[in-house]
Each structure stands twice: as structure tokens, then as C-alpha cells.
Amino acid sequence: MPPRKSHLRVVSNNDRFEVPSITCHICDTSIDSTAPFFDVKLKITSGVNKALDGSKTSDQLEEDIDSLIDELSKRDKKSLEEEVCLERNFQVCPTCRKRILSMLNSE
Numbered sequence: 001m002p003p004r005k006s007h008l009r010v011v012s013n014n015d016r017f018e019v020p021s022i023t024c025h026i027c028d029t030s031i032d033s034t035a036p037f038f039d040v041k042l043k044i045t046s047g048v049n050k051a052l053d054g055s056k057t058s059d060q061l062e063e064d065i066d067s068l069i070d071e072l073s074k075r076d077k078k079s080l081e082e083e084v085c086l087e088r089n090f091q092v093c094p095t096c097r098k099r100i101l102s103m104l105n106s107e
């Protein structure tokens with residue numbers, strides 16, 4: 001009987017552990033395994049201001065809700081979910097971290 005092949009590789013103390021390289025999500029620069037990188041967590045959730053403005057009658061509100069339900073039912077489920085709450089995690093290089101921060105601070 002031939003020896004069973006294992007999918008697992010035994011790592012001896014002499015083997016070097018290779019850290020997978022990371023690429024900056026924004027500028028595509030490869031980030032060296034010894035260089036710093038930054039995890040960016042982005043979360044965008046929707047908010048609605050006008051739906052419940054006390055000036056509408058209950059009939060108007062009902063109409064608004066009906067048309068909203070109608071509009072939502074035509075939309076792709078995935079894009080709809082992302083419009084309500086979109087979450088992304090990605091890694092960026094130090095330069096792009098600075099770019100993001102300056103963009104946020106410039107408003």
C-alpha cells in the first residue's frame with residue numbers, strides 16, 4: 001500500500017514562515033511584510049429624515065410607504081442591503097492612511 005499523502009506540510013524549525021504579502025487596497029502598492037499597514041473598517045448606514053416629518057397626513061404617509069415598498073421590491077436584494085448598511089474591511093499603506101485622514105479633515 002502506498003503511503004498516504006497528506007495535504008498538511010510539516011513545518012520544521014528550520015523552515016521560514018512566509019507571511020503572505022499585503023497589497024494596499026487604494027494604490028495597489030505591495031506592502032512589505034516588515035512594513036506597517038493599517039486596517040480600515042468602513043461602515044456606511046442609511047438614514048432618512050423626511051419620511052416622518054409631522055406635516056403629512058396619514059393618507060400621504062401611507063402613499064409614501066406604498067411607493068417606497070414598490071420601489072424597494074424592484075431592486076436587487078444585494079444592492080439594497082448595501083444601501084442600508086455597507087461594511088468593508090481593507091488594508092492600506094501608510095501613505096494612503098494619510099490621504100484618507102486628510103480627506104476626512106478637509107471638510
Ligand SMILES: [Zn+2]
Nearest residue numbers: 024027093096
Ligand atoms: Zn496605498
